[in-house]
Amino acid sequence: MILTREQVEHVAELAKLGLTEEQIETYRRQLSAILEYAAILERLDTDAIPPTATVLPLCNVMREDEPEPSLQQAEALANAPSARENHFQVKAIL
Numbered sequence: 001m002i003l004t005r006e007q008v009e010h011v012a013e014l015a016k017l018g019l020t021e022e023q024i025e026t027y028r029r030q031l032s033a034i035l036e037y038a039a040i041l042e043r044l045d046t047d048a049i050p051p052t053a054t055v056l057p058l059c060n061v062m063r064e065d066e067p068e069p070s071l072q073q074a075e076a077l078a079n080a081p082s083a084r085e086n087h088f089q090v091k092a093i094l
Contacts, residue, residue, distance in 0.1 A: 001035040003028050
């Protein structure tokens with residue numbers, strides 16, 4: 001499918017893009033090529049192919065959640081930029 005200059009300008013207007021004359025011609029050629037390729041793919045017979053969300057096998061890459069000893073309060077506050085009365089001290093957020 002070959003797009004016209006007017007169709008490219010319409011798409012650019014929908015996207016609120018200001019295009020130069022050179023860009024309009026460039027996008028016209030590129031978008032036309034994309035649509036021609038999509039038309040080729042549309043002709044493929046996919047009736048025997050079941051719908052699927054992914055073609056790759058799914059596997060969880062996260063480790064098991066194993067309980068570990070928690071930090072002591074002094075260890076948790078050791079790298080705090082500011083602490084007061086055994087608590088993190090932060091600036092007020094208003």
